Amino acid sequence: MPAAPQFVMSSRAGAICEGLLNAPMRPASSLAATTVPSCKGVYVWRQISDGEAVYVGSATGEEGLWKRIIRQHLNPKYRMPDGKEKSVFRKAVAADIGARPGEQCVDFIRERFCVAWLACPGDAREVIHEAEAVMIRQCQPRYNKQGK
Numbered sequence: 001m002p003a004a005p006q007f008v009m010s011s012r013a014g015a016i017c018e019g020l021l022n023a024p025m026r027p028a029s030s031l032a033a034t035t036v037p038s039c040k041g042v043y044v045w046r047q048i049s050d051g052e053a054v055y056v057g058s059a060t061g062e063e064g065l066w067k068r069i070i071r072q073h074l075n076p077k078y079r080m081p082d083g084k085e086k087s088v089f090r091k092a093v094a095a096d097i098g099a100r101p102g103e104q105c106v107d108f109i110r111e112r113f114c115v116a117w118l119a120c121p122g123d124a125r126e127v128i129h130e131a132e133a134v135m136i137r138q139c140q141p142r143y144n145k146q147g148k
Contacts, residue, residue: 014134016042019118020042020116020135025115028074028111036065037117037119039064040058040059040121041058042058042117042120043065045143047112048112053135053141064119065119072086073106075106076102079102090106092142092143093109093143096142
């Protein structure tokens with residue numbers, strides 16, 4: 001049997017991955033907008049039932065984690081002009097469960113998933129994206145596009 005592939009990463013990306021794996025999980029149903037920081041970072045969505053990682057993402061733009069988690073993933077109005085899901089995570093969830101875009105998909109996420117994040121305000125975008133890619137390769141979450 002071949003050995004599992006080893007991923008080479010910077011020591012900072014490794015520390016970010018370790019921190020994210022140990023970050024507290026917060027049920028999506030109880031998240032308040034003021035709970036999520038508005039700085040850069042990485043996050044992981046997990047199933048409440050068994051803790052399986054279902055999506056790993058990063059936030060490096062303005063308003064960082066808050067914008068990505070609250071304003072995009074948990075905002076039913078965050079959709080394309082034609083009404084389709086704009087969030088890659090929500091698009092994958094909706095396709096998987098056959099949910100309508102918007103409210104129905106967000107309700108499913110709020111009921112079934114929890115999220116953990118690690119704020120990385122002082123880290124370069126490249127390091128954050130590297131940590132995200134490593135986490136995706138290691139966890140193989142079903143709602144991420146593999147090979148990122």
